Amino acid sequence: MKLFVFEHCPFCIRAMMTAGYKKLDVELEYIQNHDVDARIEKVGANMVPILQKDDGSYMAESLDIVAYLDGIDESAPMAAATKTAAIDTWKKRAHPYEGPLVHPRWMKIDLPEFQCQPAKDWYTKNKSTMIGMSFEQALENSAEYIAQMNSLLTKIDWLVLPSEKSQTLSYDDILTYPSLRNLTVIKGIEFPERVRQYIDEVTAITQIPLYDDVAV
Numbered sequence: 001m002k003l004f005v006f007e008h009c010p011f012c013i014r015a016m017m018t019a020g021y022k023k024l025d026v027e028l029e030y031i032q033n034h035d036v037d038a039r040i041e042k043v044g045a046n047m048v049p050i051l052q053k054d055d056g057s058y059m060a061e062s063l064d065i066v067a068y069l070d071g072i073d074e075s076a077p078m079a080a081a082t083k084t085a086a087i088d089t090w091k092k093r094a095h096p097y098e099g100p101l102v103h104p105r106w107m108k109i110d111l112p113e114f115q116c117q118p119a120k121d122w123y124t125k126n127k128s129t130m131i132g133m134s135f136e137q138a139l140e141n142s143a144e145y146i147a148q149m150n151s152l153l154t155k156i157d158w159l160v161l162p163s164e165k166s167q168t169l170s171y172d173d174i175l176t177y178p179s180l181r182n183l184t185v186i187k188g189i190e191f192p193e194r195v196r197q198y199i200d201e202v203t204a205i206t207q208i209p210l211y212d213d214v215a216v
Contacts, residue, residue, distance in 0.1 A: 002027045003065075004042070004050040006113040007209075008106045010178035011062040012049040017177060017206035018069045018078075021169050026069075030112035034122035066174055081171035083158040091179065094152050097145040098179065103127040104135035105185045108216040146188045153183075154192055161194075162201045169202070177202045185211035 003019065003026050005012035019026040031038050036046045043050055043060040051065045052058050059065060070078050081087075107120055114120050128134050138145075159176070162168065180199050183189050191199065203210055 001025065001054055002029055002052040004029050004031050004039075004048060004052070006030065006033060006048055007111045008102075008113070008182065009048055010182060013178035013181060013208060014062040014174050015049040015051065015065045015069065017169075017202070017208050018066045018174065020206035020208060021078075022069060022073045022076075024069060024072060032116060033113045033119040034116075035119075063171075063174070066171075076168055078174070079165075079168065079170035079172075081175060083172045084175065086158045087172065087175045090152065090156060093155075094149060094179070097148045097152070098183075099127070099131045100133065100138035100141065101145050101149060101186050102182050103131060104138045105216045107135060109185065109211065109214045142186075142188070146186060149183065149186075150188075150190045153190070153195055156192070156195055159194060159198045161198055162205055167205055169205070173202060177206075177208075181208060181210060185215055187215040189215075 001024070003012075003015055005016060005028055007030065016028065031048065039046050039048060039050065042052075042058045045060065047060050049062055049065055050058055050060050051068065053068075059068065066078075103123075106114065107124060114123065124135060131138060133141075158172065160170075160172070162173075177199070180191075180195065181203070183191075184199070199210070202208075
């Protein structure tokens with residue numbers, strides 16, 4: 001099987017962490033960010049992640065891919081989500097700060113989906129429009145946004161550590177971890193001790209790389 005992904009994409013991380021957790025033989029292929037045709041020709045839409053199954057067919061929608069990969073190995077099925085409302089509420093509160101914080105920083109580090117200038121230009125144009133400001137302005141406002149995000153991180157109260165549930169994952173983790181993992185690219189983010197332990201434990205069992213060493 002093959003997963004077509006972006007390294008920075010939280011929806012892609014959902015699929016990647018499932019493959020890692022299940023220790024499945026899944027090859028990762030990174031598509032250049034601007035290459036919309038590469039996505040459309042596979043699933044008829046501009047979206048990632050995309051899973052190519054062993055039979056050569058493609059499927060999209062991150063949670064559908066997670067469910068498919070989870071079903072391949074039924075020895076340790078992921079538990080159903082039970083904290084969806086709390087997770088959604090937190091994400092909505094974090095949204096105004098998360099975008100301006102992470103989007104400009106992807107342009108400051110080396111990621112496989114941004115290996116040519118057209119990919120960087122396409123992303124910068126689209127995400128600047130999405131956050132309503134230039135990347136330069138967003139970076140200038142970092143101190144304000146980091147303070148808001150640090151405050152919100154103290155409000156996370158639904159986490160169950162993998163070590164507290166026999167090193168297993170649930171769909172709550174699929175919904176939670178990708179956003180927290182991406183925040184490691186931000187220098188100055190202060191994770192509460194339990195949140196940091198959660199990130200590290202999920203990272204250990206999924207083998208998803210963090211950004212602490214290259215944080216901006």
